[in-house]
Amino acid sequence: MPHRLNPFILATASKCIGCRACELACAAAHIEGGVSVGSLQAPLSPRLYLTCVGEMRVPVGCRHCEDAPCAAVCPNAAIYRTDRGVQVDESRCVGCKTCIVTCPVGAMEMGQIWENGKPVMRRVANDNSPEGSEMEPALLASKCDLCKDRAGGPACVEACPEQALALIYPDAIKRRRNIQAALALKGTGARAGEVL
């Protein structure tokens, strides 16, 4: 069934114990590697962020906003809406960070992107270098992509030992709540002849 509203990963703070398994699974799902931490071929760059406030532990990530401010402010059209959430095209990103500033939940980061076992590089000016510039790993917009290319769905949801994370479809939830509310109303209502 096509969805009118973007899905997103919802974390239940009351269930979260702060183990970071979601962050680990997320980061691993976005780089080359096998089953073990040691087999991963790039540094870990998670796309949701365990946030600790006092005793509370909960990972925060992208809500895939319908009117995504990150997409609206991106000067290079690197962020765009799809029927599978708000996505980033790293090849268009210049690392201007406007998206970080505008995101209402802090879902955006500037991360290293690795391709074929090497970080994507950028050229930066350096007067001390013979060429007047040098290469360094580029930091590019990075955020939850709902694991769009992963067969098993979002890695964080699968990894959470407390089932504190879920991929939710807000319109489906709304519809379900409507039906539940309707059923609850069944027995109530006006008495015969009564005007409310």
Add this chain to the structure above:
Amino acid sequence: MSVSSPIVSIDPLLCTGCRRCAEVCPVDAIVGTLHQPQSIDTERCVMCGQCVLRCSAFASPFDETISDIPAIRKERGLPEDDSSTLFAAHFRVDKGSVSSMLEDTDKISMVQCAPAVRSSIAEEFGLAPGTLTPGQLAAALRRLGFDLVYDTIFAADVTIMEEASELLERLESGENLPMFTSCCPGWVRYMETAWDDQLSHLSSCKSPQQMAGALFKSYGAEIAGKQPEQIASVAVMPCTAKKFEAGRPEMQADSVPDVDAVLTVTELADMLKRKGIQLTSLQEEEFDAPLGLYSGAGTIFGASGGVMEAALRTAIAVTTGKEVDESGVTFTKTEEGISRATINVAGKTVRAVIVSGLAHAAKLLEDVRAGKADFDFMEVMCCTGGCVAGGGQPKLLPHVDLQDAIQRRRESLHVHDKALPVRASHRNPSVTALYENYLEKPLGHRSHTLLHTTYGEAAGGHE
């Protein structure tokens, strides 16, 4: 590397206090309240490293509360350019000391690797759990620079010779029964910390790691024409407690340790990668003779029940003269983590127990202490499933089915056993040569000096 640094510890800067490690600790050694950094009760800890495998609290590059990652690397003795992921629960890294040994041209380096290493290290190179790579492991160790690539499994075969003889001797005399295996340093440490009044039940055998190390620096030194102190003895283990075991004062001869350094599977894989050695694309090579030749019986030491099966193969042959490839004895699971069988050996009925997972041993030990033990011989492996599940094994990602991976590693050791030409320890020609040329006989004078020990002295080493 300082010997005083703890083998297993939890970094308070990284620990988020989720206490998932406490769920897997077999001895309740993880201390702390939820959401607060945890610490390890070193009086109880057996250094099995299960907490290290379980921990997912890594140093995220985006967590501003984890500010000084270079300082953490330095504190852990990691090189500045190391880029491995840092987790809260971690073990002491000995890569640096092994690198120094390999660079020391005055020494001849001898390496051994435990059976379970060859069924898991390929995971660190992207292959499926349980992929068996013994020949590539030998080749990789040679590329790394070890002069002689020996094998712990050879020493596992020697362990069987010694331990089977010891069991038969104890059955004869009726003393110190039931006898417990002593291959697993986590189990031995547990006996010392929690059951020190029952230590006489432990076999006096050193573990295969320590037997191998002791033989490297005696028999191996003789073959190489070197003095014991001219040998760098390195072990590659699926285990963190083996690091502790190697440092025990009992495990040295005239202040020369049997084993100079222990690497885990993850440490070895990292060293190989840093040298550009792609294990899975190497041509297979043989382990070096004589201390690298092994039987199928020694191979299955890496899986729970394997020491028992290996001992039975030899015990049947020694007592009945009948050579068997497999004992044919089936153990029945009587409760979680405990399997039993009754076997007839040399006209005596031997009641045998296999314990898989340290947490299951306590009830049996209560019976032993009360004089009510209904068994004669007990194999205990600290990690559930055996060394294939050890704390030095590849750290699997959260979504990976751990039990399935352990089962695959176990199966691959059994496949390896079946494929080997010699499947019983006493038929390993290098083992018979060792006894003919050097040790004379099991439990003989040289065996006693090199291969046996006593447990229970305050061993130190853990803080």
